[in-house]
Amino acid sequence: xxxxxxxxxxxxxxxxxxxxxxxxxxxxxxxxxxxxxxxxxxxxxxxxxxxxxxxxxxxxxxxxxxxxxxxxxxxxxxxxxxxxxxxxxxxxxxxxxxxxxxxxxxxxxxxxxxxxxxxxxxxxxxxxxxxxxxxxxxxxxxxxxxxxxxxxxxxxxxxxxxxxxxxxxxxxxxxxxxxxxxxxxxxxxxxxxxxxxxxxxxxxxxxxxxxxxxxxxxxxxxxxxxxxxxxxxxxxxxxxxxxxxxxxxxxxxxxxxxxxxxxxxxxxxxxxxxxxxxxxxxxxxxxxxxxxxxxxxxxxxxxxxxxxxxxxxxxxxxxxxxxxxxxxxxxxxxxxxxxxxxxxxxxxxxxxxxxxxxxxxxxxxxxxxxxxxxxxxxxxxxxxxxxxxxxxxxxxxxxxxxxxxxxxxxxxxxxxxxxxxx
Amino acid sequence: xxxxxxxxxxxxxxxxxxxxxxxxxxxxxxxxxxxxxxxxxxxxxxxxxxxxxxxxxxxxxxxxxxxxxxxxxxxxxxxxxxxxxxxxxxxxxxxxxxxxxxxxxxxxxxxxxxxxxxxxxxxxxxxxxxxxxxxxxxxxxxxxxxxxxxxxxxxxxxxxxxxxxxxxxxxxxxxxxxxxxxxxxxxxxxxxxxxxxxxxxxxxxxxxxxxxxxxxxxxxxxxxxxxxxxxxxxxxxxxxxxxxxxxxxxxxxxxxxxxxxxxxxxxxxxxxxxxxxxxxxxxxxxxxxxxxxxxxxxxxxxxxxxxxxxxxxxxxxxxxxxxxxxxxxxxxxxxxxxxxxxxxxxxxxxxxxxxxxxxxxxxxxxxxxxxxxxxxxxxxxxxxxxxxxxxxxxxxxxxxxxxxxxxxxxxxxxxxxxxxxx
Numbered sequence: 001x002x003x004x005x006x007x008x009x010x011x012x013x014x015x016x017x018x019x020x021x022x023x024x025x026x027x028x029x030x031x032x033x034x035x036x037x038x039x040x041x042x043x044x045x046x047x048x049x050x051x052x053x054x055x056x057x058x059x060x061x062x063x064x065x066x067x068x069x070x071x072x073x074x075x076x077x078x079x080x081x082x083x084x085x086x087x088x089x090x091x092x093x094x095x096x097x098x099x100x101x102x103x104x105x106x107x108x109x110x111x112x113x114x115x116x117x118x119x120x121x122x123x124x125x126x127x128x129x130x131x132x133x134x135x136x137x138x139x140x141x142x143x144x145x146x147x148x149x150x151x152x153x154x155x156x157x158x159x160x161x162x163x164x165x166x167x168x169x170x171x172x173x174x175x176x177x178x179x180x181x182x183x184x185x186x187x188x189x190x191x192x193x194x195x196x197x198x199x200x201x202x203x204x205x206x207x208x209x210x211x212x213x214x215x216x217x218x219x220x221x222x223x224x225x226x227x228x229x230x231x232x233x234x235x236x237x238x239x240x241x242x243x244x245x246x247x248x249x250x251x252x253x254x255x256x257x258x259x260x261x262x263x264x265x266x267x268x269x270x271x272x273x274x275x276x277x278x279x280x281x282x283x284x285x286x287x288x289x290x291x292x293x294x295x296x297x298x299x300x301x302x303x304x305x306x307x308x309x310x311x312x313x314x315x316x317x318x319x320x321x322x323x324x325x326x327x328x329x330x331x332x333x334x335x336x337x338x339x340x341x342x343x344x345x346x347x348x349x350x351x352x353x354x355x356x357x358x359x360x361x362x363x364x365x366x367x368x369x370x371x372x373x374x375x376x377x378x379x380x381x382x383x384x385x386x387x388x389x390x391x392x393x394x395x396x397x398x399x400x401x402x403x404x405x406x407x408x409x410x411x412x413x414x415x416x417x418x419x420x421x422x
Numbered sequence: 423x424x425x426x427x428x429x430x431x432x433x434x435x436x437x438x439x440x441x442x443x444x445x446x447x448x449x450x451x452x453x454x455x456x457x458x459x460x461x462x463x464x465x466x467x468x469x470x471x472x473x474x475x476x477x478x479x480x481x482x483x484x485x486x487x488x489x490x491x492x493x494x495x496x497x498x499x500x501x502x503x504x505x506x507x508x509x510x511x512x513x514x515x516x517x518x519x520x521x522x523x524x525x526x527x528x529x530x531x532x533x534x535x536x537x538x539x540x541x542x543x544x545x546x547x548x549x550x551x552x553x554x555x556x557x558x559x560x561x562x563x564x565x566x567x568x569x570x571x572x573x574x575x576x577x578x579x580x581x582x583x584x585x586x587x588x589x590x591x592x593x594x595x596x597x598x599x600x601x602x603x604x605x606x607x608x609x610x611x612x613x614x615x616x617x618x619x620x621x622x623x624x625x626x627x628x629x630x631x632x633x634x635x636x637x638x639x640x641x642x643x644x645x646x647x648x649x650x651x652x653x654x655x656x657x658x659x660x661x662x663x664x665x666x667x668x669x670x671x672x673x674x675x676x677x678x679x680x681x682x683x684x685x686x687x688x689x690x691x692x693x694x695x696x697x698x699x700x701x702x703x704x705x706x707x708x709x710x711x712x713x714x715x716x717x718x719x720x721x722x723x724x725x726x727x728x729x730x731x732x733x734x735x736x737x738x739x740x741x742x743x744x745x746x747x748x749x750x751x752x753x754x755x756x757x758x759x760x761x762x763x764x765x766x767x768x769x770x771x772x773x774x775x776x777x778x779x780x781x782x783x784x785x786x787x788x789x790x791x792x793x794x795x796x797x798x799x800x801x802x803x804x805x806x807x808x809x810x811x812x813x814x815x816x817x818x819x820x821x822x823x824x825x826x827x828x829x830x831x832x833x834x835x836x837x838x839x840x841x842x843x844x
Contacts (some may be wrong), residue, residue, distance in 0.1 A: 036623065036638065037638055040638070040642040040645060041645075054804075054805070055632065056627070056632070057630070063685075090618065090659070091617055091618045091619035091630065091632075091659065092618025092619065092630075092658060092659060093618075093630075094629060094630035109685065110617065110619055110632070110730075111619070111630065112629070112630040150803070151803045151804060151805050152805050158805070158808065159808075160839075163839070164835075164836065164837040166642070166808075166834065166835055166836075167638060167639050167640075167641070167642025167643045167645075167736075168639060168642075168736055168804070168807040168808050168834070169808050170635075170638045170639070170642055171635035171636065171638050171639035171642075171732055171736075171804060171807075171808075172635070172804050172805060172807075172808040174623045174633050174634065174635040174638055175632075175633050175635045175732070175804055176633070177623060177627060177633050178623070179623040179624055195513055195532070196512065196513045196514030196515075197513030197514065197532055197533070201458065201596045201599060201600070201601040202601055205478070205599060207516055207534070208479070208513065208514075208515075208516035208533065208534040210477065210478070210513075210532070210597075211596050211597050211598070211599050212596065213592075213593035213594070213596040213597045214593065216458065216459055216462070216589060216592045216593050216596055217589050217590060217592070217593035218589075219589070220462040220588070220589025220592055220593075221589045223462060223463075223589075224646075224836070236514060237512075237513065237514060263531070308532075310593055310597070314589075314590055314593075326837075331837055332839065333837045333838055333839035334837065334838055335836060335837055336760065336762070336833060336835065336836060336837065336838045338758065338760045339761075340758070381572070381573045382476075382573060382590070382593060382594050382597055383476070383573050383574050383580070383594060385590040385593075385594075386580065386581075386588075386590050386591050386593075386594040389758075411758060412588065412590070413586075413588055413758065414586065414588075414646070414757060414758060415586040415748075415753055415755045415756065415757055415758065416755055416756055416758045417582075417585070417754065417755035
C-alpha cells in the first residue's frame with residue numbers, strides 16, 4: 001500500500017488503495033420483489049432465464065399473404081401462380097383454419113402465421129382479383145416470417161445477477177411475460193452534514209452561520225443509483241447530537257455518511273467520536289482537494305466521513321462514495337464514465353504523490369473540445385463546480401499538464417451549455 | 423430538405439430534417455415553483471443572480487490564530503513576535519470583540535474572522551505559552567483567509583434560464599440562501615402502445631397475443647428528464663379506443679406519443695386517424711430501423727407516432743423523442759452523449775440515403791475497446807438491444823464500415839458488464 005507522509009495526517013493513503021480498503025469491507029444488501037414496471041435503475045438479485053420463446057409463434061414480418069412456399073416455387077412476373085384467398089389474419093384475429101395447397105391468407109405484419117403456411121408473399125408481389133391472387137415472385141421457406149424463438153429461445157440466460165436494469169432490459173422482461181423480479185433492495189443511507197456553522201436554508205442565517213449545501217449535493221449525486229435516504233440532517237459540533245445520529249442510524253441503515261468534522265482541528269468531532277466508537281480503517285487520502293476522508297466499521301456497518309467543504313464533499317462522493325454504493329447495491333460491472341477529450345487552455349499543476357482533481361469547463365470549438373481549468377483558491381469554492389462541467393484527474397506520478405496538452409475530462413453534467421450534442 | 427423515394431412511403435425525410443420539423447413546431451411548457459431540494463434534474467425558468475456574497479464574511483481557511491498582519495511583519499524562527507491571545511473563535515461561536523495591536527484570537531477553519539484581524543497564522547507557525555503566542559512566520563494580508571465574496575459576488579449571474587440543474591448547482595443555490603426557484607414544469611406526456619395483439623404482462627397471453635413492452639421502454643428512456651406521464655395505456659386497433667385516448671390526452675397533456683400503427687398496412691390506424699384529425703407534418707423518415715415515424719399537430723399540440731417494433735420504438739425515442747422532450751422541458755444547451763471509440767469486430771453494411779442504427783456490444787480489451795455489432799434479423803428483435811450497450815450510427819452518405827475500422831458508439835448504458843470504469 002502506498003503511503004505519503006503529510007503534515008497533519010500521519011499518513012495519506014493513495015486513492016486506489018483507499019478505495020480498495022472500502023470495497024473490501026462492505027457487502028451487498030439483501031433482496032426484495034418489485035414489478036418490472038418499477039425495475040428500471042434497480043439491480044437483479046438472480047439470473048433471468050427465458051421461460052418462453054420470443055416471438056412465441058411464427059408471425060408475419062411484413063404485410064402480405066401467408067402461403068405454402070412450395071406452391072409459389074418458380075413464380076415470376078412472366079409466370080404468375082394463382083392462389084385462392086381463403087381468409088384473413090390480423091394481429092387481433094388470427095386465422096384459425098389451415099392453409100392448404102394453392103391457398104393463401106391475407107396477413108398483417110405481426111399476425112400469427114396460420115397453420116400450413118410457411119412464408120409470406122409481399123403485398124406488392126401479388127395482384128388480387130375476385131377471391132384469387134396472382135403471385136409474381138417465389139419465396140423460400142420462412143421468407144418474411146419472424147420464426148418462433150428467433151429473438152429469444154426458451155431456457156436462454158438473459159441477464160445475470162448483478163445486472164443494472166436499463167429500460168431496454170425491463171422491456172425485454174415484459175416481452176417474455178415476466179411481471180415481477182427479485183432485485184437488491186435500495187441501499188439505506190443515513191446522512192449528516194456536521195458543523196455548528198451550518199444553517200438550513202429554511203432558517204434565518206445567524207452571525208457566523210453558513211447555509212448548508214452538502215446534503216442536496218450528496219443525495220443528488222447518488223440519485224441515479226438504488227438508494228434510500230433514511231435520514232439526512234444537520235448535526236452541530238456536539239457529541240450528543242453526533243452520537244444520537246450514529247446510534248439511530250446503526251439501527252436502520254446500511255451505511256452512515258457524514259460530511260465535515262473529519263479533519264484534525266479542535267472541532268473535528270467526527271474523527272474523535274468514530275475513533276472511539278468504531279474501528280477506523282482509513283483516515284486521510286492522497287486526494288486533492290479531499291484529504292480528510294475517514295472510513296470505519298461501527299458495529300459491523302460501514303461509516304464514511306467525507307470532508308465538509310462542498311467541493312471536497314462532491315469529489316470524494318464521486319471518487320469513493322459512488323463505487324461503494326454501487327457495490328452495496330449489488331452492481332456487477334463497471335460504471336462507464338462520460339468522457340471528453342480536448343486540449344488544455346491553461347497549464348495545470350499538481351503535487352507528486354497526490355491525485356489532483358481539477359474542475360474544468362468544456363468548450364466546443366469546431367469538431368474538437370477545449371478544456372478550461374477553473375481557477376479556485378480552495379475547496380470551499382463551490383462555484384468552481386457549478387461553473388464547470390467535469391473533472392480532470394492528474395495522477396499521483398504526474399506534476400501537471402502543459403497548456404495545449406490533450407487530456408480527458410470526466411463529465412458530471414448531462415447537458416453542456418456551450419457544447420454540441422447529437 | 424432531403425427526400426428519399428421508397429416503396430410504401432411516398433418519400434422518406436432525412437433524420438436531421440425530420441428532427442428540425444419537429445423542433446420547429448414545439449414550444450417549451452410553462453413554469454412552477456419548487457424547493458431547491460427537489461430541483462435536481464429540473465430546468466431553470468429564470469436567470470439566477472446571487473443575492474449575497476459567498477462566503478458572506480471573511481473566514482479562516484485554516485486552523486490557527488487570527489492576527490493583524492502588520493503586527494507579525496518580519497516574524498521568523500530567529501525573530502519570533504509575541505502576541506497576547508485574547509479569545510477564541512469557532513464555527514459555532516464567533517469572537518465578538520476586536521483584535522487590537524499585538525493581540526491574537528485562536529480560530530478554527532471556517533470560523534468568522536474577528537474584527538481588526540486581517541490574516542490567519544497557521545497553528546504550526548506558532549508556540550503557545552501562558553496566554554501568549556510566539557509567531558515564527560510573517561503573513562500577508564488575507565493569508566489563510568477566505569475573503570467575503572471570494573466564491574460568489576453579490577449580483578453575479580450564476581445560471582441562465584434553461585439551465586439543467588445538477589446537484590452541484592442545487593448545492594450552490596442553497597449556499598446563497600435560495601430555498602425555492604422557478605422551473606419549467608414537467609412535460610406532461612400521454613403515451614399509448616397501439617396494437618390489438620398487445621397484452622399487458624398482468625394478463626394471460628391469448629392465442630396470437632404478444633406481451634406489450636413499449637411503455638416501460640419509452641417511459642424509462644425519458645425518466646432522466648423532467649416528464650410526467652399523465653396516462654400510459656394499451657389501445658387496440660380500433661378507432662374508438664384511439665379516438666378516446668387522443669381526445670382525453672388533448673385536454674391534459676403537452677404532447678401525445680404512440681407506438682405502433684404508424685406504418686401503411688390495413689391495421690395502421692394511427693396514420694389514418696391522425697391524418698384526418700390533425701395536420702401531418704412528417705410521415706416516414708430515412709432511419710433504419712425506424713422508418714414509420716409520424717409527426718403531426720392536433721389542436722395545436724404535438725403528436726408523435728413512433729414505430730411499434732420495440733427496437734424501432736427505442737431508436738426513434740433516442741433520436742427524436744428525447745430532443746423533442748428536452749426542448750419542451752426548456753433545456754438550453756446540448757445533451758452530451760456518452761461515447762466510446764473502438765475497432766469494429768465485423769463489417770457492417772448500410773443503405774445509402776438512410777441513417778442506419780446498429781446495436782453494438784462494447785468489449786474492453788486492454789486499454790482499448792472492441793465494438794461487436796449485434797446481428798439482428800429485424801426491428802422486432804428486442805434482445806439485440808438488451809444484449810448491446812450502445813448504437814453505432816452509419817450516416818446517410820456511408821455504405822458501411824469495414825472490420826477493424828475505428829468507430830464511435832453512443833452508449834445507452836451506465837454500467838458495462840465487461841468494461842472497466844474509473
